[in-house]
Amino acid sequence: MAAPPTTPGDPETTLLHPTTLDLGEHRIAVIGSNGSGKSTLLRLLNGLHAPSAGTVSVRGNDTVRALRQVRRDVGFLFTDPLSQLVMPVVVEDVELSFKATIKDRTARRSAALDALDRLGLGHLAEHSIYDLSGGERQLVALCSVLAAGQRILVADEPTTLLDLRNNALLQDTIASLDQQVIYATHDLGFAAAAERLLVLDDARIIYDGNPAAGIAAYRSLALHGRIR
Numbered sequence: 001m002a003a004p005p006t007t008p009g010d011p012e013t014t015l016l017h018p019t020t021l022d023l024g025e026h027r028i029a030v031i032g033s034n035g036s037g038k039s040t041l042l043r044l045l046n047g048l049h050a051p052s053a054g055t056v057s058v059r060g061n062d063t064v065r066a067l068r069q070v071r072r073d074v075g076f077l078f079t080d081p082l083s084q085l086v087m088p089v090v091v092e093d094v095e096l097s098f099k100a101t102i103k104d105r106t107a108r109r110s111a112a113l114d115a116l117d118r119l120g121l122g123h124l125a126e127h128s129i130y131d132l133s134g135g136e137r138q139l140v141a142l143c144s145v146l147a148a149g150q151r152i153l154v155a156d157e158p159t160t161l162l163d164l165r166n167n168a169l170l171q172d173t174i175a176s177l178d179q180q181v182i183y184a185t186h187d188l189g190f191a192a193a194a195e196r197l198l199v200l201d202d203a204r205i206i207y208d209g210n211p212a213a214g215i216a217a218y219r220s221l222a223l224h225g226r227i228r
């Protein structure tokens, strides 16, 4: 992938400097300070951002030319769950994710209720998404994206709104998944659980490798003000 995407309104702004990456590991974490480019990098992976130069491909599919196939392969969990919850009632949102795989309505409802139960959210099934707490919404969004069953999950700071118990639940859930997960986080413990770590600073990847060494370097650079 080589991608310096620019904003439509300001073609001079480089959001990510030219980058070549092959992301094959089962669990890849992305860390870096606010505004360093983590979301930009993740958004390139499912075509939410198009690169202004170079290409991004997922399983051989170009994220611009084969966007529909890329979206079939890559689920995206947004930092703000309201960016992705489209139905007004919790169970309906999860049901919608099953639409491609379960044609029968009753079976779909039952699958959605089971999925909610597995994340301890069954009691919220009939609630309006607008009446949920931020953390509850974040877990419902996780439930919905998992129900869609894509091969790859990209998650942008998925623990931001979660308390200690639900943070552990989300991390355990992610650890148990078969699919590849690429996630941005400010939780260095969560980042340490990955197989590979990318550290971003000022729209550049400044570290790519073993999480323990990368986290130690990031901590030291950030605390000494040598990271933006």
Ligand SMILES: Nc1ncnc2c1ncn2[C@@H]1O[C@H](COP(=O)(O)OP(=O)(O)OP(=O)(O)O)[C@@H](O)[C@H]1O
Binding pocket: 007, 013, 015, 032, 033, 034, 035, 036, 037, 038, 039, 040, 041
């Ligand atoms: N569409 C856009 N137009 C203009 N600037 C943008 C756009 N998207 C992102 N940026 C800028 O690019 C930089 C990187 O943003 P990005 O969201 O990738 O950061 P981040 O590392 O995910 O930050 P955070 O930890 O705060 O979520 C920021 O300075 C942001 O303001």
